Amino acid sequence: GAGVSQSPSNKVTEKGKDVELRCDPISGHTALYWYRQRLGQGLEFLIYFQGNSAPDKSGLPSDRFSAERTGESVSTLTIQRTQQEDSAVYLCASRFSGTENQPQHFGDGTRLSIL
Amino acid sequence: AQSVAQPEDQVNVAEGNPLTVKCTYSVSGNPYLFWYVQYPNRGLQFLLKYITGDNLVKGSYGFEAEFNKSQTSFHLKKPSALVSDSALYFCAVRVYGNNRLAFGKGNQVVVIP
Numbered sequence: 501g502a503g504v505s506q507s508p509s510n511k512v513t514e515k516g517k518d519v520e521l522r523c524d525p526i527s528g529h530t531a532l533y534w535y536r537q538r539l540g541q542g543l544e545f546l547i548y549f550q551g552n553s554a555p556d557k558s559g560l561p562s563d564r565f566s567a568e569r570t571g572e573s574v575s576t577l578t579i580q581r582t583q584q585e586d587s588a589v590y591l592c593a594s595r596f597s598g599t600e601n602q603p604q605h606f607g608d609g610t611r612l613s614i615l
Numbered sequence: 616a617q618s619v620a621q622p623e624d625q626v627n628v629a630e631g632n633p634l635t636v637k638c639t640y641s642v643s644g645n646p647y648l649f650w651y652v653q654y655p656n657r658g659l660q661f662l663l664k665y666i667t668g669d670n671l672v673k674g675s676y677g678f679e680a681e682f683n684k685s686q687t688s689f690h691l692k693k694p695s696a697l698v699s700d701s702a703l704y705f706c707a708v709r710v711y712g713n714n715r716l717a718f719g720k721g722n723q724v725v726v727i728p
Contacts, residue, residue: 606658
């Protein structure tokens with residue numbers, strides 16, 4: 501079956517513009533995560549969705565960042581008034597949460613460059 | 616709180632030699648431990664996990680890892696490294712009931728032909 505799909509794969513935009521990143525999780529995966537990976541660094545947790553529960557937004561770095569998910573399907577991460585420090589790879593992962601031991605499955609990310 | 620330490624920035628190994636990537640963790644409770652690999656311009660790929668049971672777990676591409684509770688470690692190993700194993704490796708941990716993974720900073724592995 502298809503894996504986690506992210507679009508666009510690359511995005512270059514000017515400082516101050518808004519961007520929207522999309523994630524299509526694996527079908528049947530109720531849990532969905534967004535991470536940020538700056539060049540040469542590890543993964544920074546941003547937000548977590550689990551089914552219809554309220555999302556865990558504790559990792560969002562500022563109020564310019566927001567994310568939505570419709571049911572158990574597509575999620576979008578929006579960054580408003582982009583800044584140069586927002587340049588990074590944004591990774592999405594999904595997980596089947598029916599059992600505790602399932603790993604997260606990652607998309608290939610969106611490489612965001614702010615000029 | 617849950618956290619992972621990957622103490623080395625880069626691991627260099629000659630092709631055909633054993634490869635070890637170190638990971639130690641800190642959690643309150645029993646850990647679920649994971650290793651992921653990331654190739655350039657790709658997302659993270661799952662390699663293996665420890666949930667319970669045998670301390671030695673085997674995963675994809677000939678990798679294995681040993682869970683050591685007393686040393687709070689989960690080192691990744693491969694008996695004979697290949698050039699194609701050159702990549703970035705991440706260790707991650709979580710505990711039961713916590714759906715968030717804590718990732719280490721990653722280790723760059725360079726396999727020298």
